[in-house]
Amino acid sequence: MSTLLEVSGVSVSFDGFKAINNLSFQIGSAEMRAIIGPNGAGKTTFMDIITGKTKPDEGRVIWGEKSVSLLKMSEARIARAGVGRKFQRPTVFEDQSVFDNLLLALRKDRNPFAVLLYKRNAPDTEKVHDLAAQIGLSDQLERKSGELSHGQKQWLEIGMLLAQEPRLLLVDEPAAGMTPEEREHTTAILVEAARTRAVVVVEHDMEFVRRLNCRVTVLHEGAVLAEGSLDHVTSNKHVIDVYLGR
Amino acid sequence: MRHFLSLLCAATLLALTLPAQAGPTQDLLQEHAALINKASRKTIQPAIDALAASGLPSAQTVLQKWQNKDMWLRKEDGLFFWAEEITGKTFRLYDFDTAAPVGDFDKAALKQLKPNSGVRAMIGAALVQFQLSDPDPARRLAALTAIQRDAEPSHLAPLRASIAGESDPAIKARKQQLLTLLTIRFATDTPTRVAAIQSIATDISLDTRAALNSLLTSKIVFNPPDSANTGARITPGDPGLSVEAAFDLMVAAGVAAPLPTPDQRRAVLSENIAGGKVGGIPLARLNSQPARDRAYAALNPDWSPNMTKATVVADQPFFQVFAEPSKEVTDAARDALKSIETRVALNQALDLALDGISLASIFFLAAIGLAITFGVMGVINMAHGEFIMMGAYTGYVVQQFVPNYTVSILIALPLAFLVTFAAGVAMERLVIRHLYNRPLETLLATFGISIALQQIAKNIFGTQARPLTAPAWLDGAWILNDVVSISYIRIAIFALALIFLCVFLFIMKRTRLGLETRAVTQNPRMAASMGINPDRVNMLTFGLGSGIAGIAGVAIGLFAKVTSELGSDYIVQSFMTVVVGGVGNIWGTLAGAAMIGFLQKGIEWMNPSNTLAAQTYMIIFIIIFIQFRPRGIIALKGRAAGD
Amino acid sequence: MTRSLFARNPSVLVFLACLGLFTLGVTALSEALGTGMISTSFVKTLGKTLSLSLIALAMDLVWGYTGILSLGHFAFFGLGGYMIGMWLMYERTRDIVVTSMANADIPPTPQEITDAIGNQIFGVVGGSDFPLIWAFSHSLALQLILVVAVPGLLALVFGWLAFRSRVTGVYLSILTQAMTLALALYLFQNDSGLRGNNGLSGLQNLPGLDDVPQSVVSLWFFWASALALGLGYLFAAWVVSGKFGSVLRGIRDDEARVRFLGYSVEGYKLFIFTVTAVISGIAGALYYPQAGIINPAEIAPIASIYLAVWVAIGGRGRLYGAVIGAAFVSLVSTWFTGGQVPSIPLGFYTIDWVDWWQVVLGLSFVLVTLFAPKGIGGLFDYFTGRKPPNRHGKDLGPGSGSLKEQEAEA
Structure with missing residues (x-):
């Protein structure tokens, strides 16, 4: 299994506070990984660094077979390179229909002129319908996405992520605020996605993580505390200390 | 015998024409009577010189009376007296030597001496030596000023002579300076002049530079x-x-x-x-x-x-x-001027820095209220400029009722605060409260208020500028030397800006309101759950910001013209100050004001003819500056910045 | 493409039809070709209104759809006006100079003609030499290119600087305002080469067409304005109806999300900023020949804010809203400030509308922002039964985009 993303020795501090401290992390090209950690462990900042939102003070972020550095690229270019990100709160374009949301996310030329001259065609429409079926929103396509329920918005956002056809999916707390059935559906979508691409899930909920059935990385104070299967890390003494307090 | 006879005759004649008690002054005047009677600029000089050089105690009186057209000729014997009008027709004559009244005479028996202006100027020049040693220091100073304005070679000697006896050190210094300048201009031998030039090569006063420049007049x-x-x-x-x-x-x-x-x-x-x-x-x-x-x-x-x-x-x-024939002199003058110019440049830099500080204080004053509403609350208040205007007009109205300028300013400052505080609170209650989280809408709504307020002010006060007069003790300027000076109003505004900074820091760091404001700024929901009423805090904060704008308006009105457009003249600069400085930080506002103030003065200095161009370049600079520090000079970093 | 455009947006057809009917109607009632019920000056007012509607359309694209509250588009409008004004003024002065010199016994040299024109144009600011920026003023074609090139280039450079450094929201608004102010202050100088605060004048006369009466010329400009507005509307509708419009609205509502979808937000903003600047330039080039005079005061920041006012009152985020807002507010303003509205005597004070109209406008603007954020255009929703998305007061999403009124109150 080849390495898709390699983060090594990354540190970043905000006004003297070290949010990420010499963190190293690797993930393969078709792998599911869960990241857990207490509040303030640096999970979101970690994702910010990968997606280019935050520039680290030091360290390297190497991407893909050609081993390009992500640090010099803009957010949009990183996204085009194949990193998709889902935010903690569902962020879909509420003013636009589900169809438009998905069409917007579809992997296409992102150049303004190409977009201006874009004409909707049958294969693209079909792709959108497929995606809608995958996330269970087939009958909601013409509705404004603002009218969807919270869970539907989460799925729509995951659908938009999938439409981007990313090679690495970063998902921030996908199950927050979902009913048990919705969670199950979300798990299914993510596990399915991880067959063909790398998926990193940041989650608090141990139950959800257990269901994902994957390697787990534990972050604490901006650094990796432990890594391995869920059972392995939960039996780790440091992890227990961190979670339960000393 | 014949000798004796002729002498006797002469004596008799003299006795007939002159009264027995004629003193030395009268003798001298009689000696030059013909010249004095028909005084003309071309011929009078010997008479004046004779008087001035006579050493008579009354010489100064004679010259003064003559200059003031108070010297009269008694027609019957041709004697000179000074006269005092008793009635329209009658004049009392006084003797020059004794200063005693001689008697009252009808005007018809007298002839007034009316020297023309040219002659009077010559008499004035001769008077200089007396004035330079006058017991009254004010007269001595006036004489120095007169010499400076219209120097002549003849002044050189009396001036030099008067220095030794000068008791007042300030006047003595001035005399010496003037002596040097006169030496440079009028001394006859070149080495003396060159030495004098070299002795002032460190003096940056305007007189010195003018003297040196006039030496270098060329065509x-x-x-x-x-x-x-x-x-x-x-x-x-x-x-x-x-x-x-x-x-x-x-x-x-x-x-x-x-x-x-x-x-x-x-x-x-x-x-x-x-x-x-x-x-x-x-x-x-x-x-x-x-x-x-x-x-x-x-x-x-x-x-x-x-x-x-x-x-x-x-x-x-x-x-x-x-024009100056001596090469040594012009070379020395050029060298001296060069060394003076370096000093002048240094002093100009100091003056520029003072100007910059003063402009920065104005921007700071105008922007601090905005920094509160925009920086702390995230609310754009386009009507901020109109609050400044309201403050200025409040000052104007107070002055209509309270004529004493000092008292009226002291009343106007708190009153302006109250008026704009009330206006700010009303605006917050009625409009802004409904628009939180919608910054662009707030911008537009407050802009609507701004144009309405501006037009209302125009309808009430008219379009012409209204005066807001500063108290007399703020008139004038603190003058360090001929290059560096700053007006008292600007110093007062600087002081006011400092006070505001301290008050703001005190409110934010030491009071309950400040604590609550900071809490609401950082997390309104959390603050609300801790028992803080965010509505009340926002209202008070907004009122505070507006009130400060009102006080700033009074201050700005003191030196700018109070019109309905007063506010809009400052609003863009105020926004720039806040944005350049960094939002949400009073020190940032201070830094922004300092930067914009100094920058504007600096650009104006490079291109002094054109303040419009200076503003253009400054704005362009700011646009470019934002490229490098998008969040301002003092920026919040990381996730706290909320992007 | 166009067919599907009309199919998806029936309002475009309705709008174009209305515009066509309006143009025909005005033509039929004009002094030049019709019954004369509409005076020439009112034809000019209507033509100017159409030009203002065109720039309002541009403003709607950039603000209503993309969420960039630009307070600088009148700068582009003014630049367009200046560019066409330079040609109009040069050619007209040249005609006058040549005519007057033709009576001389010796025919003038080209240099003498140029000098005389320079004297005529720049005498008022104490100059006579042509500044470099007038280099193309003799050529209509080149100046017409400049009408779009100068505003476009300025927008491109400014936009590149501003968007590159991620200046957004109110910061960007203030920055654009600063840009306008800088330009206005620059033009106010006598040595700016554009006659300082005198501006360019006599633009209502078309060079070489002295025989054509103003009633006809004004109608030509009216037609040109209507045509430009129609084409501009079509273009704007085409831009916003497709995927591009989808991206624009996405940027307005959640810029970061669009960025993480892989779109270079800066590129899109720059594109729309520049394109709307070009449209504004064209609108200005149509407006000022009808106004007859242009001076730097036209570019003052307040003008651009009024532009935002029009769009807001008309209803942003929909193209016809912008047009209606601009037309409505500017016509009503003309009416009130023209002194035609009777004053209201209150006994102790007489409300003179020339003085109080601004107050009413300002306050009504506050009311629209507070109570009718959709503006006049919102009335159409009311009649057609379109409803805002009902989001049940749930999460806002991270940004505070411009269509979030409903939740923001929660």
Whole structure:
């Protein structure tokens, strides 16, 4: 299994506070990984660094077979390179229909002129319908996405992520605020996605993580505390200390 | 015996014409009576000199009375007295030597001496030596000023003589300075002048620079004689000598014949039209310069198109020639001026820094309220400028009721705060509260309020500027030297800005309101759950920001004209100050105000003729500055910045 | 493409039809070609209103759809006006100069003509030499290119600087305002080369067409304005109806999300900023020949804010809203400030509308922002029964986009 993303020795501090401290992390090209950690462990900042939102003070972020550095690229270019990100709160374009949301996310030329001259065609429409079926929103396509329920918005956002056809999916707390059935559906979508691409899930909920059935990385104070299967890390003494307090 | 007789006769004659008690002054005056009676600028000098040099105690009185047209001639005996009007017709005469009244006389028996202005000026010059030693320091100072304004070589000696006896050190210093300047101008031997010039090479006062510059007065001369004190050679076409001017010099010197200008040639052509042709060329073809040149050359064979002024003046000797004949003196003056200019530049930098500080204080004052509403609350208040205007108009209205300027300002400051505080609270309650989280809408709604307020002010107070007069003790300026000075109003505004900074820091860091404001800024929901009422806090914060704008308005109104557009003149700069400084941080506002103030002054200094251009360049600079520090000078970093 | 455009947006057809009817109607009632019920000056007012509607359309694209509250588009409008004004003024002065010189006994040289024109134009600011920026003023074609090139280039450079450094929201608004102010202050100088605060004048006369009466010329400009507005509307509708419009609205509502979808937000903003600047320039080039005079005061920041006011009152985020807002507010303003509205005597004070109209406008603007954020255009929703998305007061999403009124109150 080849390495898709390699983060090594990354540190970043905000006004003297070290949010990420010499963190190293690797993930393969078709792998599911869960990241857990207490509040303030640096999970979101970690994702910010990968997606280019935050520039680290030091360290390297190497991407893909050609081993390009992500640090010099803009957010949009990183996204085009194949990193998709889902935010903690569902962020879909509420003013636009589900169809438009998905069409917007579809992997296409992102150049303004190409977009201006874009004409909707049958294969693209079909792709959108497929995606809608995958996330269970087939009958909601013409509705404004603002009218969807919270869970539907989460799925729509995951659908938009999938439409981007990313090679690495970063998902921030996908199950927050979902009913048990919705969670199950979300798990299914993510596990399915991880067959063909790398998926990193940041989650608090141990139950959800257990269901994902994957390697787990534990972050604490901006650094990796432990890594391995869920059972392995939960039996780790440091992890227990961190979670339960000393 | 014959000798005796003639002497006796003379004595008798004298006794007849002069009263027995005639004193030395009267004698002297009689000696020059003819000159004095028909005083003219050309002839009077010996009489004045004689009086001035007589050493008589009454000489000063005579000159003063004469100058003031108070000297009268008694027709019956031709004696001079000074007179005092008793009634319209009667004058009481006083003797110059004794200062005792001589008697009352009818006007018809007297003749007033009315020296013309030229003569009076000469008398004034002679009076100088007396005034320079006058017991009254004010008179001595006035004399010095008079000399300075209109210096003459004759002043040199009395001035030098008066220094030793001078008791007042300040006046003595001035006398010495003036003596040096007069020495430079009027001393007869070159080494003395050069020494005097070198002695003032560190003095940056305007008088010194003017004196040195006048030594270096020069004009450009064509082919000057060898004896002239020449400076650099000038090539026509350089700045300072245009080709035309150079040519005119040569024409005046008689070495070049005037060349016809194109307009003159055209006039000649049009006078010589014959049968639709000029010089053999049809009129219709004369619409190009070469064709016209050919036609003119045909009419005037002496002329050719190659004879231009530029070719005539090329390589001709044009030199700068100094009015001052001595080369040593001009060289010394140039060196001294150079060393003075370095000092002046340093002082100018200091002055510029003071100007910058003062402008920065104004921007800080105008922006601090905005920094509160925009920076702390995230609310754009486009009506902020109109709150400044309201403050200024409050000051104006108070002055209509309270005539004492000091008292009225003291009333206006808190009143302006109250008025704009109320306006701010009302605006927050009625409009802004409904628009939180919608910054662009807030911007537009407050803009609507801004144009309404502006027009209301225009309807009430009219379009003309209203005066807001500063108390007398704020008039004038603190003058360090001729280069560095700053007006008291600006110092007061600087002090006010400092006070505001301290008050703001105190409120934010030390009071309950500040604590609650910071809490609401950082997390309104959390603050609300801790029992803080965010509505109340927002209202008070907004009122505070608006109130400060009102006080700033009074301050700005003191030096700017109070019109309904007062606010809009400052609003963009205020926003710039906040944005450049960094939002949400009072020190950022301070830094922003300092940067914009100094920058604007700096640009104005580089291009002093044009404040409009200075503002243009400043805004462009700010736009570029934002490139490098998008969040301002003092920026919040990381996730706290909320992007 | 166009067919599907009309199919998806029936309002475009309705709008174009209305515009066409309006143009025909005005033509039929004009002094030049019709009954004369509409005076020439009112035809000019209507033509100017159409030009203002065109720039309002541009403003709607950039603000209503993309969420960039630009307070600088009148700068582009003014630049367009200046560019066409330079040609109009140069050619007209040239005509006058040539005519007056034709009576001289010796025909003038080209240099003499140029000097005389320079004297005529720049005498008022104490100059006579042509500044470099007038280099193309003799050529209509080149100046017409400049009408779009100068505003476009300025927008491109400014936009590149501003968007590159991620200046957004109110910061960007203030920055654009600063840009306008800088330009206005620059033009106010006498040595700016554009006659300082005198501006360019006599633009209502078309060079070489002195025989054509103003009633006809004004109608030509009216037609041109209507045509430009129609084409501009079509273009704007085409831009916003497709995927591009989808991206624009996405940027307005959640810029970061669009960025993480892989779109270079800066590129899109720059594109729309520049394109709307070009449209504004064209609108200005149509407006000022009808106004007859342009001076730097036209570019003052307040003008651009009024532009935002029009769009807001008309209803942003929909193209016809912008047009209606601009037309409505500017016509009503003309009406009120023209002194035609009777004053209201209150006994102790008489409300003179020339003085109080601004107050009413300002306050009504506050009311619209507070109570009718959709503006006049919102009325159409009311009649057609379109409803805002009902989001049940749930999460806002991270940004505070411009269509979030409903939740923001929660």
